[in-house]
Amino acid sequence: MTTEASAPRRLTFGAYLVCLQGVIWREGLRFLHQRERFVSALVRPLVWLFIFAAGFRQTLGFSIIPPYDTYILYEVYITPGLMAMIQLFNGMQSSLSMVYDREMGNMRVLLLSPFPRAFLLFGKLIAGTLVSVLQVYAYLAIAWFWDIQPPPFGYLTVLPALLLVGLMLGALGMLLSSLVKQLENFSGIMNFVIFPMFFASSALYPLWRVQEGSPALYYVCQANPFTHAVELIRFALYGQINWVALAVTGACAFVFMAGAILAYDPSRGLMALRGAPGAGN
């Protein structure tokens, strides 16, 4: 065993890359080891697509709305919403893994790294986002056989949108994870965050329809960052940019990320105020 004295290692750009790679690699491994997580991440939107959308197809009629230039099937309409849903669940699940990590002490290992904390948390976010993007493409591949066939270049142009949405939702999950002290409390967050965010958005119905039914709900949907995430994906899937959606998603990603980094900062964050597991004595 060799533990000869070493000067404090300079954290070079290469070292940063090694660290980032390591964090992504671990997240990937964890994902591979949780096969049921992958399956359920895929089954969930497919159930919506195969059953819910098929049932609703006749109930809802659409006029032509951008970015679509023709009448579309309901399945086509909800696909961007389901893609965002995959990312929403994944974002919440990675934060679930952060709560788990904190309880199991893995979080402590992460925070012992000499790299700046903001960088470490950002690395975790990127890792989670990449996993969610993989899931989305797996969904798109299956949906293709269900006649959900956006233009081929759409598969490419949607990538940046997916990355940004993944970051935003991951950061939101990370922020929430700092508020949850124990794993058991997390199901509440799932109910109070995931469902309201998903249903009060343009994922399942266009907002003009919501407005007809309830103007108040329309404003709630407009204020919901998830609506903008869905619209960003919807437009990007057809090679277009929805600037408002981009601005809102980008701004929310930034705010949530800053919040998460603050929350995990020991001097300012909530962890310091509340104490952390295993440190109560």
Add this chain to the structure above:
Amino acid sequence: MSETPPALEISGVSHFYGARQALDDVSFSVASGAFCVLLGLNGAGKSTLFSLITRLFALRQGAIKVLGRDLSQDPGAALSALGVVFQSRTLDLELSVAQNFYYHAALHGIGRKEAARRTADLLAAVNLADRAKDKVRALSGGQMRRVEIVRALLHRPRLLVLDEPTVGLDIGARADILKLARGLVAREGVSVLWATHLTDEIDPGDDVVVLHKGRLRAQGKAAELREKTGAADMRAAFVALIGADEAGGAW
């Protein structure tokens, strides 16, 4: 060597949880190359001190230096010289032993090739070379502890801090872990801070720091403390130092 800073320097550290004070003006240091025992009952403030040393909590009062590097001002440099074994297990059970090591190495900016080389060396040193590809879940409690200790050495820290590392282990495994840590001090010159509430883990030549209810009660060589208190053994010395009533039945 005369200029060598202490491996760990704690000066005037206090910490509160809300209104409750967990540490009250604690100061001590771990000399370079020393095996220092931080002795205290459960609730004495040991884990709080560890949380401060490992930057889980921010230091609000006092200063902590690792090999002369201030933890608050230069956390990166301080953390790169510090190896930590927490009381609770921090290995990822789903990953293999080697994968856990590679992840830890990456967190310290060490590339895969170098990490693989060091992992092989370290595992060989604790006779676990053949378990590298096994999932951590498959190891025994004692093996996991050994793995955690050598993993903490992966980035070659000069100071190793261990928070009750023998908790929950049987007598044989406890002895192994203790021997491993003492061997590091003797052979590699690594400084060790060993937190425990078990007096039988102390050798007469060890530096001992006694913490009780967040306050430093005594520090010095184990043999000196025993002499000073006129106690027959270390356990009796500890009881004398923290007061018999306080120690009654708690350990």
